[in-house]
Amino acid sequence: MSVITKKALAASLKEMMGRLSLDKITVKDLVADCGVNRQTFYYHFQDIYDLLDWIYKREALDSISNCRTYDTWQQGFLKIFQYVLDNKKFCLSTYRSMGREHLDLFLHQAVFELLMAVIEEVSADMQVRMEDKNFIANFYTYAFIGIMLEWIRNDMSEDPEFIIERLSVLIEGDMEKAINKYAMS
Structure with a gap:
């Protein structure tokens, strides 16, 4: 009940x-x-903010749980964009209110967890300190959140698939390079 x-x-x-x-x-x-x-x-x-957190976690985080691999991260990002677009009024109201921090925290948690899973997969056969993995995940998390918040600020007018495609081209191979730079011999 x-x-x-x-x-x-x-x-x-x-x-x-x-x-x-x-x-x-x-x-x-x-x-x-x-x-x-x-x-x-x-x-x-x-x-109300606790309820807001519950909504974001239940509705959006669950939808990306199967997109946390190197081959599926783009689908996970696209699902985050799609959730925001499908719930445009709700997310814009959050964005334009004192609840914005909750939207930011939701986005950070969703993106960080997705990226950390990818980093764990890519670095499985390497020795990389956890603090370095966290640093890499945070770097890419903030880059993605910045792109998403700009998209929200611009009234979500650009096609999310186009954004993900551009992002994919931009960072292709970069995460592996970053992980290799932090790998211990």
Whole structure:
């Protein structure tokens, strides 16, 4: 029953964010829209931002779980773009509100985990310190997030497939080179 309640609260928040800024939505408004009481909300979530995090993790992170290999990372990135595009009003409302940090954290977690899995795969037969792997993953994570945030800022007008294609051409072979530079003999 609790997953059903969480999903109902998530659906209400997403619907409300389609017409209101996240900063204007209160727990009182949300529970009235959803038809549950405040106590039920606080049983599941600390605040609206906790619900926002839950939505991003549940809906988007799960969709890229099978795209964390060297051969599939582009599909994982494309799924992240597609999620944002499919949930445009919701993501734009987050982006343009005090909840922006939650969007940034979601993007960082999604991209970092995807890239770290690729780095682990590529460096499987090498000795590379974990801190170096983290550094490489963070470097590429921030580059990708910068591209994505610019895309969001520009109202998501460019085709995500074109962006991923350009990104793929740009960094082809670079991750392996970076890992080789940090590999210990």
